Amino acid sequence: MLSRRQLLAASPSTLPLILALSACKGPAVLSAPPTVSPQTQMLLHSVTAELNLIWIYTRASAAYSGLAATLDPLRAEHAAHLTELRSRVIEPAGRPVPATVTARPALAGTQAGVLAQIRAAEQAAVRTLMSRLSGASPSLAQLYASIAASESVHVTVLNARIGG
Amino acid sequence: MGTPSATASAGPGASPGAGAGRIAALQGALAAEHAAVYGYGVAGAMLAGRQQAAARAGWIAHQRARDTLETMLTALGATPVAASAAYRLPFAVTGGASAARLVAALEHGVTRAYLGVVAVNDASLRSFGAQAVQAAAGQAYAWSGNTEAFPGLPGTQS
Numbered sequence: 001m002l003s004r005r006q007l008l009a010a011s012p013s014t015l016p017l018i019l020a021l022s023a024c025k026g027p028a029v030l031s032a033p034p035t036v037s038p039q040t041q042m043l044l045h046s047v048t049a050e051l052n053l054i055w056i057y058t059r060a061s062a063a064y065s066g067l068a069a070t071l072d073p074l075r076a077e078h079a080a081h082l083t084e085l086r087s088r089v090i091e092p093a094g095r096p097v098p099a100t101v102t103a104r105p106a107l108a109g110t111q112a113g114v115l116a117q118i119r120a121a122e123q124a125a126v127r128t129l130m131s132r133l134s135g136a137s138p139s140l141a142q143l144y145a146s147i148a149a150s151e152s153v154h155v156t157v158l159n160a161r162i163g164g
Numbered sequence: 165m166g167t168p169s170a171t172a173s174a175g176p177g178a179s180p181g182a183g184a185g186r187i188a189a190l191q192g193a194l195a196a197e198h199a200a201v202y203g204y205g206v207a208g209a210m211l212a213g214r215q216q217a218a219a220r221a222g223w224i225a226h227q228r229a230r231d232t233l234e235t236m237l238t239a240l241g242a243t244p245v246a247a248s249a250a251y252r253l254p255f256a257v258t259g260g261a262s263a264a265r266l267v268a269a270l271e272h273g274v275t276r277a278y279l280g281v282v283a284v285n286d287a288s289l290r291s292f293g294a295q296a297v298q299a300a301a302g303q304a305y306a307w308s309g310n311t312e313a314f315p316g317l318p319g320t321q322s
Contacts, residue, residue: 073311080313084320126298133294134287142317145282145294149275149301149315156302157311 042132043089048098049125050082055101056121060114063107070161074154081147088140112162119158126151186289187242189280190233196277197230198247203270206253210263219267222303264307271304275316
């Protein structure tokens with residue numbers, strides 16, 4: 001082991017030799033950026049899922065103005081879900097939180113078809129959130145469960161509209 | 165709603181105090197169910213027709229949930245919390261409208277309590293709690309007509 005004094009006294013030309021003789025490994029090579037933990041990966045997927053739901057609500061509301069009174073309040077709740085999920089992303093530093101819609105399905109050709117399409121998307125979202133519970137921290141599990149409950153109520157609202 | 169094994173294995177990172185955490189969360193849910201059983205009885209007396217039938221169905225559902233929780237707690241070696249002889253209502257229930265508001269408030273309480281079960285580090289209990297949260301949130305909507313962005317999570321921006 002070299003002392004700090006020996007290192008400071010070494011010239012640039014002799015430092016490599018001293019390091020080699022003293023069995024020092026030298027400075028560590030910069031490692032790759034930290035990988036995203038599975039929990040964060042799930043959180044980022046949840047953000048994207050909400051973006052996709054908001055996109056289809058927005059398109060449906062624009063295409064069928066008669067549905068806006070039903071769909072807009074539900075879309076607002078998805079926007080709240082998105083905000084909360086994004087606020088929970090704390091790692092890795094500097095990595096952008098998703099802001100891009102990844103699924104842009106064609107809208108069904110009728111109002112009833114669109115409602116059924118959105119209902120199916122909500123049901124799938126509930127199933128996905130439920131599947132994420134076991135790998136989440138207690139706080140995130142509560143958030144996923146609460147959002148799943150909100151979205152299951154959306155299914156009820158859509159059922160009533162389809163039935164009515 | 166499925167009933168998880170009371171001796172379900174803890175998930176990764178479970179601490180030695182995990183059993184106590186399970187019991188505390190289940191006791192919280194049971195206390196909320198006791199309150200719901202009492203409150204549905206009060207509300208049902210003020211309702212009529214289809215609303216009364218719905219309240220009766222809810223009353224029975226909460227009794228079943230109470231019994232399930234008591235069984236789970238007993239299997240964990242705990243003594244289930246008992247119901248209080250009476251509960252202070254959050255507001256006066258004087259007719260159908262306030263009775264419906266009471267039922268919605270009870271369901272909100274049940275929703276919050278089962279979110280406590282979701283926080284337990286046990287996969288089967290989390291799933292059980294989350295299903296109960298969905299059921300209670302659905303009932304709260306049925307009685308209030310209002311949807312929520314974050315059922316059971318007070319203070320979350322909605």
